[in-house]
Amino acid sequence: MSFSTTSLLDHAPTTTDRTLPPRTRRRRLPDLRRWISPVALILLWQVSSATGVLPPDKLSSPWTVLQSGVEVARTGELGAAFTVSLGRVAVGFLVGATIAIALGIAAGLSKWGEVLIDPPVQMLRTLPFLGLIPLFILWFGIGEEPKIALVALGVAFPLYLNVHSGIRNSDDQLIEATTALGYTRAERLWHAILPGAIPQTLVGLRLSLGTAWLALIVGETVNADAGLGYLITNAREFLRTDVVVVGLVVYAVLGLVTDFLVRLLERRALRWRAR
Amino acid sequence: MAGTVEIHGLTKRFGERTVLENLDLAIEPGEFVALLGRSGSGKSTLLRVLAGLDSEIDGDVAVRGTVSVAFQQPRLLPWRKVWRNVVLGLGKQSDDRQLALRALEEVRLADHADDWPRTLSGGEAQRLSLARALVREPGLLLLDEPFGALDALTRIAMHRLVEDLWQRHRPGVLLVTHDVDEALLLADRVLVLDEGRIVSEHALGHPRPRRLADHMDVRTKVLADLGVTEDALA
Numbered sequence: 001m002s003f004s005t006t007s008l009l010d011h012a013p014t015t016t017d018r019t020l021p022p023r024t025r026r027r028r029l030p031d032l033r034r035w036i037s038p039v040a041l042i043l044l045w046q047v048s049s050a051t052g053v054l055p056p057d058k059l060s061s062p063w064t065v066l067q068s069g070v071e072v073a074r075t076g077e078l079g080a081a082f083t084v085s086l087g088r089v090a091v092g093f094l095v096g097a098t099i100a101i102a103l104g105i106a107a108g109l110s111k112w113g114e115v116l117i118d119p120p121v122q123m124l125r126t127l128p129f130l131g132l133i134p135l136f137i138l139w140f141g142i143g144e145e146p147k148i149a150l151v152a153l154g155v156a157f158p159l160y161l162n163v164h165s166g167i168r169n170s171d172d173q174l175i176e177a178t179t180a181l182g183y184t185r186a187e188r189l190w191h192a193i194l195p196g197a198i199p200q201t202l203v204g205l206r207l208s209l210g211t212a213w214l215a216l217i218v219g220e221t222v223n224a225d226a227g228l229g230y231l232i233t234n235a236r237e238f239l240r241t242d243v244v245v246v247g248l249v250v251y252a253v254l255g256l257v258t259d260f261l262v263r264l265l266e267r268r269a270l271r272w273r274a275r
Numbered sequence: 276m277a278g279t280v281e282i283h284g285l286t287k288r289f290g291e292r293t294v295l296e297n298l299d300l301a302i303e304p305g306e307f308v309a310l311l312g313r314s315g316s317g318k319s320t321l322l323r324v325l326a327g328l329d330s331e332i333d334g335d336v337a338v339r340g341t342v343s344v345a346f347q348q349p350r351l352l353p354w355r356k357v358w359r360n361v362v363l364g365l366g367k368q369s370d371d372r373q374l375a376l377r378a379l380e381e382v383r384l385a386d387h388a389d390d391w392p393r394t395l396s397g398g399e400a401q402r403l404s405l406a407r408a409l410v411r412e413p414g415l416l417l418l419d420e421p422f423g424a425l426d427a428l429t430r431i432a433m434h435r436l437v438e439d440l441w442q443r444h445r446p447g448v449l450l451v452t453h454d455v456d457e458a459l460l461l462a463d464r465v466l467v468l469d470e471g472r473i474v475s476e477h478a479l480g481h482p483r484p485r486r487l488a489d490h491m492d493v494r495t496k497v498l499a500d501l502g503v504t505e506d507a508l509a
Contacts, residue, residue, distance in 0.1 A: 177350035
């Protein structure tokens with residue numbers, strides 16, 4: 001008796017078939033030892049402040065910072081500043097991301113787009129964009145526009161570069177396979193090219209969000225009449241190092257939160273990459 | 276009867292180099308043809324022309340019915356679940372899951388319908404690629420060394436599967452390969468391509484499934500056509 005197709009298929013491929021165990025999420029407990037030094041540093045800071053080694057006009061104690069944080073949050077000062085700053089980043093990000101994605105796609109897809117768009121962008125990219133503040137103030141005044149423009153600029157470059165290279169590096173073999181299946185240019189773009197560019201685009205998104213906060217901080221510190229930067233600058237005038245530190249901590253938390261959100265988005269959008 | 280493939284005087288040049296020269300080829304409906312040749316003999320170019328991936332040619336090429344290709348690499352869209360990769364073969368926005376499951380059943384992959392392509396083994400991915408090609412009910416199925424990257428045991432299973440699927444769907448098949456034994460096991464007719472011309476043709480009449488031992492005489496001839504003589508083997 002000869003093998004039937006079925007029995008061969010059932011047995012032969014086991015040499016290559018990776019029999020994956022049901023995926024178990026290995027979540028190790030965080031290593032508590034990693035907390036020793038951070039906690040020790042904060043304790044040292046507290047002790048230095050309490051003993052007067054660290055005067056409050058240089059740096060307030062962690063305990064005072066915590067109290068001031070609660071205080072500015074309670075008066076609504078922090079909430080108002082937070083809302084203004086978040087709004088600036090959101091608007092700046094939307095403007096910058098829209099431009100970056102549009103240019104990145106145009107340069108990635110068409111030869112002429114590449115020739116016309118890429119060289120000027122690559123040249124401008126080498127400019128330290130934070131150094132443009134004086135020009136921005138001359139152009140836009142000292143209102144919201146220069147801050148939003150600065151954020152948009154900070155967002156646009158890393159996002160453009162990654163969208164562009166994500167599309168440029170799309171898999172020719174896949175595109176050819178969809179061509180053989182009779183897909184039109186638009187269908188190939190939608191099913192084979194753009195999905196392939198998503199991983200790289202998300203890398204660009206994370207980079208650009210990091211830059212967005214940086215741009216905001218710089219923009220707000222130079223001149224502002226509202227927002228977190230204003231809160232910090234104002235506190236400096238009154239030597240309130242505690243409030244300055246509160247503002248810095250809020251910036252840090254905001255950066256971490258946006259990074260976390262992008263990671264969440266990545267996990268959702270790139271499920272197919274997981275093994 | 277009208278052939279599935281009718282090629283007359285096909286010539287393909289890349290700059291100065293002539294890859295296919297005044298080539299004639301006919302494939303009958305339901306006929307399984309294997310095309311053998313050394314690297315650079317032009318066999319992949321011929322397949323690309325038939326797949327519609329290369330249209331800058333001289334000569335007449337007529338193909339009746341839908342054309343499907345299974346490439347050496349499975350070329351799946353990694354961001355689409357297995358069953359959606361099958362309906363990809365139907366083009367556009369087909370959502371016919373039942374059809375996909377039937378096609379997957381034929382290649383023994385129904386259990387993997389909702390998996391991501393990256394979790395498949397090499398053999399499984401290649402079976403999925405076959406399902407995607409066959410779901411189109413092609414008049415002509417082009418196989419571009421589809422077993423080349425598989426291990427020996429998986430390849431044996433794939434030979435049986437392809438023969439089985441071919442007998443069920445009866446497309447005309449052009450199998451491009453450099454594996455002589457594979458061609459002898461599967462094809463009705465074996466063509467040898469060299470420097471852009473078909474230099475020999477061998478019909479194989481034996482019933483299926485075939486045994487290689489019945490075809491040692493043809494094997495020797497084909498190998499000689501490919502430039503491998505008994506002396507070289509000894």
